[in-house]
Structures are given as C-alpha cells and as structure tokens.
Amino acid sequence: MRILHHLPLSPFCRKVRLAMAEKRIPFELRTERVWDRRPEFLDLNPACAVPVLVEETGLAISDSSAICEYLDEAYPDLSLYGRTLAERAEVRRLVAWFDGKFNAEVTQNLYYEKQLKRLLGRGNPDSGVIRVGYANMRPHLEYLGWLAETRAWLAGNQVSLADFAAAAHLSTLDYMGEVDWSLNDAAKEWYARLKSRPAFRPLLADRISGMSPPAHYADPDF
Numbered sequence: 001m002r003i004l005h006h007l008p009l010s011p012f013c014r015k016v017r018l019a020m021a022e023k024r025i026p027f028e029l030r031t032e033r034v035w036d037r038r039p040e041f042l043d044l045n046p047a048c049a050v051p052v053l054v055e056e057t058g059l060a061i062s063d064s065s066a067i068c069e070y071l072d073e074a075y076p077d078l079s080l081y082g083r084t085l086a087e088r089a090e091v092r093r094l095v096a097w098f099d100g101k102f103n104a105e106v107t108q109n110l111y112y113e114k115q116l117k118r119l120l121g122r123g124n125p126d127s128g129v130i131r132v133g134y135a136n137m138r139p140h141l142e143y144l145g146w147l148a149e150t151r152a153w154l155a156g157n158q159v160s161l162a163d164f165a166a167a168a169h170l171s172t173l174d175y176m177g178e179v180d181w182s183l184n185d186a187a188k189e190w191y192a193r194l195k196s197r198p199a200f201r202p203l204l205a206d207r208i209s210g211m212s213p214p215a216h217y218a219d220p221d222f
C-alpha cells in the first residue's frame with residue numbers, strides 16, 4: 001500500500017492528504033515523530049521532515065511541493081493545478097503564497113512556536129513571536145477573503161491546490177483554536193465550503209492526544 005509519513009497537525013502533510021483524497025488516490029497514514037530521528041526515516045528523507053510519500057514500488061518522495069507535482073503527473077485524471085497556462089501560474093503563485101509567505105508570517109509563529117519547537121528540542125515558545133503571528137493573521141485573512149469574494153475559488157473558477165494549501169494551514173491553526181473567523185466573513189464562508197468536501201473529513205476527524213480542538217473545528221456549519 002502507498003504510505004504517507006506525516007504528523008497530524010503539519011500543514012504540509014495536510015495539503016498532501018487533501019490533494020490525495022480529492023484525486024481519490026488511496027493511501028495509508030503513518031505518524032512519524034520526526035524528533036526521534038529514526039534511522040529508517042532518515043534513509044527515506046535525510047532532511048528528517050514530513051511529509052514523505054512512499055509508493056508501492058518503493059519510490060520515496062519528500063517535500064510537499066515535490067509530492068503534489070509528482071501526484072499530478074502520475075495521476076493526471078483530475079489536475080489540481082488548473083487547465084490553462086494562466087490558471088496554472090495562478091495556482092502555483094498562491095500555493096507559494098500560503099506555503100511560503102503565510103507559513104513564515106503566521107503558521108511558523110503559532111504552530112511551530114507553540115507546538116513543534118518544543119517537540120524538536122529547540123527551546124520554549126517566545127511570546128513576542130506568537131504576538132507577531134496573531135497580528136500577521138489579520139491581513140492574511142483579509143487577502144484570502146478578498147480572493148474568495150472576487151473568484152469562485154481562490155485561484156479561479158475551479159477548486160485547486162491553492163485552496164488546499166490555504167485550508168491546510170488554516171485547519172492546523174483552527175485545530176489549535178488560533179483562528180478568529182469573525183475577522184472576515186468571506187474567508188469563513190470559503191473555509192466552510194471546503195470543510196464540507198468529502199476530502200476534508202479525515203482531517204476533521206483527527207484528534208491529537210492531550211490536545212482537543214475547539215467545538216467548531218469539525219463542524220462544517222460553524
């Protein structure tokens with residue numbers, strides 16, 4: 001069976017899970033405690049980071065962008081990158097926006113700082129960094145809301161990897177109770193639409209021991 005090595009709250013793993021579910025590619029999830037630095041996992045990915053996809057052939061692919069591009073080429077029936085050149089460029093721009101800019105300005109300051117940092121043995125959360133994460137969330141939700149208001153989906157008429165990248169980051173933060181959805185109605189409505197897609201169900205069912213999500217986390221009609 002195809003295996004995705006992951007961490008339940010990792011936004012990069014969540015993006016791949018959403019893409020695979022949307023493309024109806026069956027896979028098994030394996031939680032990888034990257035901080036244990038298992039030699040067998042290091043053999044798969046010397047960077048010791050998740051996600052890593054291992055195909056039935058033994059082919060191992062790490063890095064969520066490399067995985068998503070591979071999946072689109074290997075299983076092209078339903079592309080998550082759009083059809084025309086312009087659509088594909090816009091999808092890639094927005095995936096880079098959320099995995100690059102949003103990640104650096106929001107996700108890292110909240111998810112990494114509050115959760116992953118300690119698990120990786122890199123020190124305690126810094127309250128100044130966390131404050132910056134909350135402040136940065138506002139303009140990002142506004143931009144997302146503007147995209148959602150002016151287009152059917154974030155990158156255009158079709159749902160795409162841009163939506164799944166954005167939703168992956170926000171779902172991680174939402175599980176942690178860090179998203180104030182009252183800040184932007186259009187962003188909230190877009191997220192509700194994504195949450196009601198079948199591909200989202202497994203993410204909404206995730207539970208991490210010792211850390212419960214807020215009641216609205218799994219509710220598509222929140």
Ligand SMILES: N[C@@H](CCC(=O)N[C@@H](CS)C(=O)NCC(=O)O)C(=O)O
Nearest residue numbers: 010011012034049050051063064065
């Ligand atoms: N650019 C990578 C980033 C992956 C990444 O940052 N993974 C985190 C979990 S969210 C990780 O495994 N970190 C381990 C570490 O930093 O040592 C991707 O897109 O897959």
